[in-house]
Structure formats: C-alpha cells, structure tokens
Amino acid sequence: xxxxxxxxxxxxxxxxxxxxxxxxxxxxxxEQGERVLRLAFILSGNGxxxxxxxxVLEKGFLEERLKSLNVKLEAQGFVxxxxxxxxxAAGGLDIATxxxxxxxxxxxxxxxxxxxxxxxxxxxxxLLVRSTSPYNxxxxxxxxxxxxxxxxxxxxxxxxxxxxxxxxxxxxxxTNMASRDAAPALVRGDVExxxxxxxxxxxxxxxxxxxxxxxxxxxxxxxxxxxxIVIGDYGKKNPDIVDAFLQAILDSLxxxxxxxxxxxxxxxxxxxxxxxxxxxxxxxxxxNISLDERSIAAFEDILDFMVDKELVLNRFSIQDWSxxxxxxxxxxxx
Numbered sequence: 001x002x003x004x005x006x007x008x009x010x011x012x013x014x015x016x017x018x019x020x021x022x023x024x025x026x027x028x029x030x031e032q033g034e035r036v037l038r039l040a041f042i043l044s045g046n047g048x049x050x051x052x053x054x055x056v057l058e059k060g061f062l063e064e065r066l067k068s069l070n071v072k073l074e075a076q077g078f079v080x081x082x083x084x085x086x087x088x089a090a091g092g093l094d095i096a097t098x099x100x101x102x103x104x105x106x107x108x109x110x111x112x113x114x115x116x117x118x119x120x121x122x123x124x125x126x127l128l129v130r131s132t133s134p135y136n137x138x139x140x141x142x143x144x145x146x147x148x149x150x151x152x153x154x155x156x157x158x159x160x161x162x163x164x165x166x167x168x169x170x171x172x173x174x175t176n177m178a179s180r181d182a183a184p185a186l187v188r189g190d191v192e193x194x195x196x197x198x199x200x201x202x203x204x205x206x207x208x209x210x211x212x213x214x215x216x217x218x219x220x221x222x223x224x225x226x227x228x229i230v231i232g233d234y235g236k237k238n239p240d241i242v243d244a245f246l247q248a249i250l251d252s253l254x255x256x257x258x259x260x261x262x263x264x265x266x267x268x269x270x271x272x273x274x275x276x277x278x279x280x281x282x283x284x285x286x287x288n289i290s291l292d293e294r295s296i297a298a299f300e301d302i303l304d305f306m307v308d309k310e311l312v313l314n315r316f317s318i319q320d321w322s323x324x325x326x327x328x329x330x331x332x333x334x
Contacts, residue, residue: 045271123224153224
C-alpha cells in the first residue's frame with residue numbers, strides 16, 4: 001500500500017470559511033480583553049456533533065462556565081478529521097475533539113497538541129451493502145469497490161475487519177469518499193459496499209435500501225475512539241479555560257446518565273431521530289473520558305496499526321503525549 005501521509009507540511013493559510021472567521025480572534029482575546037476559546041468538533045448533522053459535546057452545547061454547560069471567566073466561545077464543526085487538522089496546522093484552533101486516526105496522525109506529523117482525554121471505542125463501525133445485493137460476507141466482496149473516508153476510523157475499521165478473516169487490503173478496492181457522499185453512492189450502485197457510522201447510513205438501513213453486513217458489535221476494537229486535545233501552549237496560558245471545558249464534558253456525562261430520555265431528545269438535534277438513536281444505542285450511551293491504562297493502551301494499539309499500514313511514519317509515546325493533570329484537576333472538583 002502506498003504511504004498515505006494524512007497531514008502535509010504546516011499550511012500557511014486557513015482552509016475553511018469558518019476557520020477564516022477565527023483569524024479575527026486570537027487566543028489572547030478581543031480588543032475588550034475578553035479571551036476566546038476556539039473549539040472544534042466533527043459534524044454529524046444540523047451543525048452539531050453526535051457526542052457528549054452535543055449536550056454541552058445545547059444545554060449551555062460550557063458557555064455558562066466560560067461566562068464567569070470572561071471567555072467567548074467560538075464553536076466550529078468540520079466534515080472530517082483531515083480538514084480539522086489543516087486548521088490546527090494553520091493556528092486556527094485551541095481545543096478539539098475528534099476521531100482516533102486523524103487526531104493521532106496530527107501528532108505523529110508534528111502538530112503541537114496535548115492529549116486531554118480519550119473516549120474509547122465509542123463510534124460504531126458499520127459495513128453495509130445494498131439490500132438487493134448478493135453479498136452475505138466480507139469474503140464475497142473480493143475485488144469490489146468499498147467506499148471509505150481515508151484517514152478516519154472507518155479506514156482502520158475495514159482493514160481490521162479484513163484481517164479478522166485472514167484477508168488484506170488488496171482483497172478489495174478502497175474508494176476514498178467523504179462520509180456524507182458514501183451512502184448515496186452505495187444506494188446508486190457506484191460502489192458495492194461502504195463503511196462508516198450510523199449517522200451516515202442508518203436512514204438507508206431503516207428505509208430498506210441498505211443492510212448491515214458487519215458491525216463493531218462483533219469486535220469492539222473495530223469501532224472508533226475519540227480524543228480530546230488542547231493545541232499549542234493554549235493550555236499552559238489558559239488552564240482555567242481548559243478546566244472549564246473538561247468540567248462541561250463531565251457535566252454532560254453526568255446529565256446523560258441521570259436524564260437518558262431528555263438526552264436522547266437533545267442528541268436528536270444532531271441529525272438522527274429519537275427512534276434512530278435508540279436503534280443505534282440500544283443499551284444506552286457508554287461515553288466517557290479518561291486517561292487510564294486501558295484508554296492509553298487503546299490509542300497505542302491504534303498508533304501501532306497506523307505505523308504498520310504506513311498511514312503515518314513517525315511513532316511516538318501516547319503516554320508522553322497525554323497530560324492527565326487537566327482531567328485529574330477537573331475530576332477532583334466533582
């Protein structure tokens with residue numbers, strides 16, 4: 001497999017309209033002395049992520065905590081991790097939460113980030129085919145085109161699925177395609193299978209167009225994990241803001257635990273209906289944030305995979321990348 005460097009050299013300009021807006025506001029603050037938190041996440045739909053951060057934003061947990069610190073929140077959604085990494089490279093963000101493969105790639109390729117926490121194997125991986133197709137196993141897809149957004153957890157997931165059956169990537173044809181385009185392309189017949197999250201494919205499963213061939217329910221490690229990072233020296237200069245952010249995440253996790261039905265209603269603002277959310281999370285939401293041995297080991301395993309498959313070239317220590325002090329401080333206040 002050809003080497004796939006997920007991030008090139010540090011870019012000189014910001015690549016998206018929402019990122020251009022952040023050029024006006026530096027991490028030091030506005031002309032009135034108000035500091036700014038430029039927060040990034042991956043879009044699920046309707047301008048929101050599908051994660052604890054949805055609760056944070058919709059309930060105002062973070063804005064309330066930032067208000068007492070005289071900090072303005074600039075929340076930005078991105079369609080994928082590689083695009084988010086471009087804006088980190090351009091200096092346009094302060095804190096971000098997104099998927100394991102691109103967040104690890106950013107660090108491996110030299111972006112100055114610090115790991116604040118990990119939510120392990122929280123994003124389901126689904127391999128789907130058309131309901132009318134003749135395929136009943138992954139082995140049946142020999143030589144066929146499979147849509148995947150390269151540089152995301154889905155890319156890792158499909159290779160892990162292949163390896164579990166003693167197959168390698170050459171067995172199929174991976175077709176790089178943005179997640180939002182993959183499901184329609186699969187329904188049209190442009191590709192024979194696609195891999196991604198429930199938010200990408202679920203409505204097509206429910207209307208009978210697609211069916212699930214394999215999923216992360218078979219092997220939890222096929223699923224994607226999420227990382228939380230602080231960028232550059234923002235954390236050292238603004239430890240109170242990082243603490244406010246982590247406190248807001250912990251607020252949301254507690255809210256989800258105590259208010260599952262209301263949480264589902266709020267999470268539906270991210271694009272899935274209440275019924276679809278209950279289908280996707282039949283046992284409730286198992287989101288968390290930690291930097292314990294188990295979560296560090298999960299990220300080490302993902303990094304090993306990425307180096308082995310030449311998705312990145314530079315190995316580093318996940319333990320050294322992480323700073324548990326921020327999360328310990330936040331947790332001690334609960």
